[in-house]
Amino acid sequence: MPEELLEVDYRPPKKSWLEPTVEFRKGTYCYSAAAKRQEYLGLANPRKWQPYEEDWKLPENWKETILEGMKERLNNYRSFRLFLDICVRCGACADKCHFFIGSGDPKNMPVLRAELLRSVYRRNFTLAGKVFGKFVGARELTEDVVKEWFYYFYQCTECRRCSVFCPYGIDTCEITMMGRELLDLVGCNIDWVLDPAAKCYRTGNHLGVPPHAFKPAIETAVEDVEEITGIKVEAPINRKGAEVLFIPPSADYFAMPHWFTLLGYLMLFHEIGLDYTWSAYAAEGGNFGLFHSMELAKRLNAKIYAEAKRLGVKWILGGECGHMWRGIHQYMDTFNGPADFLEEPVSPITGTKFENAKSTKMVHICEFTADLLNNNKLKLEPSRNEQWKVTFHDSCNPARSIGLIEEPRYIIKNVCHYFYDMPENTIKERTFCCGSGAGLGADENMEMRLKGGFPRANAVKYVHEKYGVNLLACICAIDKAAFPPLLEYWVPGVEVAGVHELVGNALVMKGEKERTTDLRGEPLKAEEGKGDV
Numbered sequence: 009m010p011e012e013l014l015e016v017d018y019r020p021p022k023k024s025w026l027e028p029t030v031e032f033r034k035g036t037y038c039y040s041a042a043a044k045r046q047e048y049l050g051l052a053n054p055r056k057w058q059p060y061e062e063d064w065k066l067p068e069n070w071k072e073t074i075l076e077g078m079k080e081r082l083n084n085y086r087s088f089r090l091f092l093d094i095c096v097r098c099g100a101c102a103d104k105c106h107f108f109i110g111s112g113d114p115k116n117m118p119v120l121r122a123e124l125l126r127s128v129y130r131r132n133f134t135l136a137g138k139v140f141g142k143f144v145g146a147r148e149l150t151e152d153v154v155k156e157w158f159y160y161f162y163q164c165t166e167c168r169r170c171s172v173f174c175p176y177g178i179d180t181c182e183i184t185m186m187g188r189e190l191l192d193l194v195g196c197n198i199d200w201v202l203d204p205a206a207k208c209y210r211t212g213n214h215l216g217v218p219p220h221a222f223k224p225a226i227e228t229a230v231e232d233v234e235e236i237t238g239i240k241v242e243a244p245i246n247r248k249g250a251e252v253l254f255i256p257p258s259a260d261y262f263a264m265p266h267w268f269t270l271l272g273y274l275m276l277f278h279e280i281g282l283d284y285t286w287s288a289y290a291a292e293g294g295n296f297g298l299f300h301s302m303e304l305a306k307r308l309n310a311k312i313y314a315e316a317k318r319l320g321v322k323w324i325l326g327g328e329c330g331h332m333w334r335g336i337h338q339y340m341d342t343f344n345g346p347a348d349f350l351e352e353p354v355s356p357i358t359g360t361k362f363e364n365a366k367s368t369k370m371v372h373i374c375e376f377t378a379d380l381l382n383n384n385k386l387k388l389e390p391s392r393n394e395q396w397k398v399t400f401h402d403s404c405n406p407a408r409s410i411g412l413i414e415e416p417r418y419i420i421k422n423v424c425h426y427f428y429d430m431p432e433n434t435i436k437e438r439t440f441c442c443g444s445g446a447g448l449g450a451d452e453n454m455e456m457r458l459k460g461g462f463p464r465a466n467a468v469k470y471v472h473e474k475y476g477v478n479l480l481a482c483i484c485a486i487d488k489a490a491f492p493p494l495l496e497y498w499v500p501g502v503e504v505a506g507v508h509e510l511v512g513n514a515l516v517m518k519g520e521k522e523r524t525t526d527l528r529g530e531p532l533k534a535e536e537g538k539g540d541v
């Protein structure tokens with residue numbers, strides 16, 4: 009019951025935070041990665057184990073391996089050393105993490121989450137820590153500390169909300185990322201990260217969909233569009249020489265409610281006559297490697313650019329995905345770039361040059377569509393979205409990592425009559441995470457997901473009760489999967505949709521038949537001529 013999860017105890021524990029104490033209670037952690045996935049990806053120490061077991065079967069030299077790995081990363085990543093050195097423990101980030109708000113566990117405060125690793129850094133890499141030990145917050149690396157790292161670094165969705173409030177710009181997400189890398193060196197990973205990563209490595213997408221299943225999925229979407237609009241749209245796959253390569257998150261062509269976003273893309277591309285192609289190989293914009301290590305993220309990111317080269321396209325358009333944009337925007341150039349063989353993206357419809365994509369050559373679908381709207385290139389009938397009172401969830405990565413904040417709102421306001429933002433301190437750069445990102449969307453982790461998702465759900469509840477909001481729009485595949493159970497639990501009566509589903513509903517296509525349903529197959533409740541709110 010929601011009331012039970014709302015009973016959060018914020019009183020500090022009696023034990024010192026330096027003592028590692030973790031209880032692997034069902035519902036609050038993710039299962040370990042299966043040995044076969046570790047083997048497939050060539051990772052260390054593949055074995056059968058689970059976090060709740062006493063013996064984690066760490067390799068004999070586990071301690072040296074982790075400390076050596078830490079040393080290497082301190083030398084390679086200046087941000088890592090800086091973030092470990094400069095925290096003044098002011099506490100400004102302490103109450104900003106959704107997992108702390110939802111669980112009351114002090115080790116879910118960003119500052120303390122980072123201290124779990126920083127304390128080992130102090131003990132082994134600083135003079136003060138070596139001499140004064142626990143008096144300066146330093147501690148030994150023990151097996152219990154490793155277990156504690158695993159618990160709390162897989163209770164961080166790498167959302168970066170805390171970094172917005174830190175006066176020094178410390179990004180605890182980056183510390184979590186390094187923590188996960190160090191755990192990987194001794195074979196401690198979760199299955200919900202390595203399963204999709206291994207599938208992506210094998211087939212090009214997280215769901216493991218092979219080319220002969222990808223094609224029929226897209227063909228089914230084409231049939232759905234025809235049924236709704238009477239128009240048979242084209243959906244070229246692996247077409248060499250197309251101007252644009254389009255890359256969605258794989259959930260868009262296999263999951264609900266993502267599917268309706270896919271229909272929206274197909275309708276839009278047809279209507280503007282875009283010269284583009286899908287790829288059966290680079291059929292995934294997401295990158296679960298990012299939740300594991302820089303190395304794996306780099307390996308998975310490479311396929312997008314290899315495919316763009318093979319197909320000879322000019323530039324890349326990316327779909328409604330969250331962390332794909334963090335990977336592309338923040339790391340692409342040093343991963344696999346610069347992508348000199350591609351051209352600087354220019355919209356073939358409006359002539360707009362996407363200056364921000366000069367280096368990556370990859371444009372976000374919301375930037376692309378907002379530009380079309382801004383240039384009056386689309387005919388719209390917003391009353392086809394009359395049944396929805398919409399709010400927008402800023403997905404963490406598009407909002408905080410690439411600053412994509414106004415474009416989705418601009419699109420929604422053009423294609424819907426009713427739009428209401430959630431309270432200011434819960435949106436835009438300060439948006440609250442869905443609680444299931446960075447690989448934590450596993451079923452076995454549901455209690456922690458519901459707790460972590462509570463601050464976001466609470467803001468949805470506010471606009472639901474005040475304005476009757478019944479639709480949460482978002483632009484991230486993980487969000488679209490995470491929100492339905494979260495909202496059903498905390499705010500029943502609010503559905504979830506992609507922004508391009510709403511675009512597809514409102515788009516008036518040349519030669520279309522009179523529409524009787526929306527993209528979900530629900531009868532239209534059109535009240536044409538309503539003014540914008």
Ligand code: SF4
Pocket residue numbers: 094095096097098099100101102118119173174175176177178
């Ligand atoms: S806000 Fe920044 S400096 Fe202050 S405790 Fe948090 S991470 Fe440290």
Ligand code: SF4
Pocket residue numbers: 104105106107116117118121163164165166167168169170171180181184441
């Ligand atoms: S990155 Fe997000 S989940 Fe991680 S500590 Fe910061 S606020 Fe919490």
